[in-house]
Amino acid sequence: MRIALLTYSTKPRGGVVHTLALAEALARLGHDVTVWTLGRGGDTAFYRPVDPAVTVNAVPFPAIEGEPVGPRILRSITVLGAAFRRSGAAYDVVHAQDCISANAVTRCVRTVHHLDTFTTPELARCHERAITRPYAHICVSAAVAREITAGWGLRPHVIPNGVDWQRFSSADGARWRARLGRYVLAVGGIEPRKGSIDLLEAYARLGHTDSALVFAGGETLFDYRDYRAAFERRARELGVTPVMLGTVDDADMPALVAGAAVLPFFSVKEGFGLAAMEALAAGVPVVARELPVLREVFGDQVSYAADVPAMAVGLAAALNGACSHRRDSGAALARSFSWDAAAASHIEFYRKLAADPR
Template sequence: MKIALLSYSTKPRGGVVHTLALAEALAATGQDVTVWTLGRGGDSGFFRPVDPAVRLRIVPFPDGPDGETVGERIRRSIAVLGEAFEPFTARYDIVHAQDCISANAVGGRCIRTVHHLDHFTTPELAACHELAIVEPYAHICVSAAVATELADGWGIDAAVIPNGVAFDRFAGTDSADRANWRSRLGRYVLTVGGIEPRKGSLDLLEAYVYLRSAHPDVRLVIAGGETLFDYRDYRVRWEARAAELGVEPVVLGEVAESDLPSLVAAADAFAFPSLKEGFGLAAMEALAAGVPLVVRDLPVLREVFGATARFATTPQDLAVELGRALTDDDPARRTAGRDLAARHTWETAARNHCDFYRTLTSQ
């Protein structure tokens, strides 16, 4: 099959990580795969090398004019990607969009993976989100919980194909690399995904205050955060609240792809207090690394992680469970977490995608 996978960025966000890993796994089964995306800020490649078996079409997306709003940037993203892709549409048996921007760029002629559902207040984003659900002719979700949301909210019957995880990368990190992170950061609780509303960053900040009272030597470390959306106001609120609380988390920003596995593996615990998720790929990577995991008590995270994670609702709960993760050695839970992560392979995800694609092309 000739397959086009479409994304909106070259940066290391969960949907982009998914797109590249799926593309490589599909290519390994013998499919003809091309990844289309926007090259923002002069990017001519992705955040990591991509298997040469996968073709790349990175559409230049120059910076907009001063004062360009988020809504204007969304509209321009859709237009630029759509105009570039239009002449090539007929070349592909499958056009598969991984986010609302790329789905809007190709209209209703695509399959859509709905990784999670959001509630936007920016009108352009709200419209983009809605159209990217109702217009595609077929849907995939990475968890049953999100598929249920689609069924309940829109009457859409979506296939469920869970994410894979790069198990070996996170399970087999170098001891010297882990030691370097510990030397630099000391004992730390890690979260990956940056500072933004959906990631529950303010709740984690509050939890850190409670945690420090019992574990004053433990630091909160925040990695990642590259995003198309404008969370500057939220970031200002977060920084102001940190100052009020008298805490100084370590904000690393984007971490090199080669450094991320050892950063995760060296953590004493991994916090994942997201308010909205579709699967929790970063949390699954932490399990692969053998790191104790504490997540928000959401139906989707109960579904995906079960007994391998500790669950919390409030900042106080989060602090309590992180404290337990730091002090209670639980080899059985750690082994179960590694086993769960090892079962989520991209090879299996690719086979399931191929089976789903064939049901569509045979109609």
């Protein structure tokens, strides 16, 4: 099959990680795969090397100083859509992986990783169109599929993420421990969806601790300056000085994760929880927010917490070794999610769509 996968960025965000891993797995199955994306900030390639069997089209997307989020999203849609149409390429399947790319093309399959809530009118309209316009839908968890059914009456097909568990299970975190000491690792930067301030509050409740609070990542389309300012203000009030690594090179991420004492996963919205599953592959305990989707994906292989006091208790328990009994079973859970299996399920779904006269 000739397949186009569309994503909104070249940066290391969860949906982009998913797109590249899926594209490579589809190519291993012998399919002709092209990934379309926007080259933000002058990027001409993704944050990591991509298998040469996959064609990459990175559409230039120059930054405009001071451009608000709403107009930037609309420009993203226009630029990506125009480049895709100009190419004149014919595909058996056009598969959008996010809100922007689903708005950029006229007919597509859409993977809905998680549902967002927007107050900006342009973003709210884009979000709605990105669900109602695609002719078929995939979700990476049944919990998100149920949300879409409840909200729009649609019936998405569920295909879980894969996990590149070999990279994480074989990683050695000694170098990062030598640099940072013992550390609590949050992946994804400072933003509302990640529950960063809740994590800060929970960490502060641990009192004097020999474990640093470390944040890795944070590349985003949105303007979280107000939230980050609130985070920094609260950190000063609590006397906490987090270590901010920013974007970490992809080659260094497995070792960084493997070196952590615990990975808190306090997102308020998730579709699967790929970073947490990578931590389990590396043998690192996870404390997660109490969400139906995380219960579905992780079962009893992580600890759960519904509020800040419980988050602090969970972190303390993990730091004290109370979660060590889950190490092997957590790694086994991560090994059960394969990108090759995910790709095979996608091909089966695409073929069913092609055979459906509707």
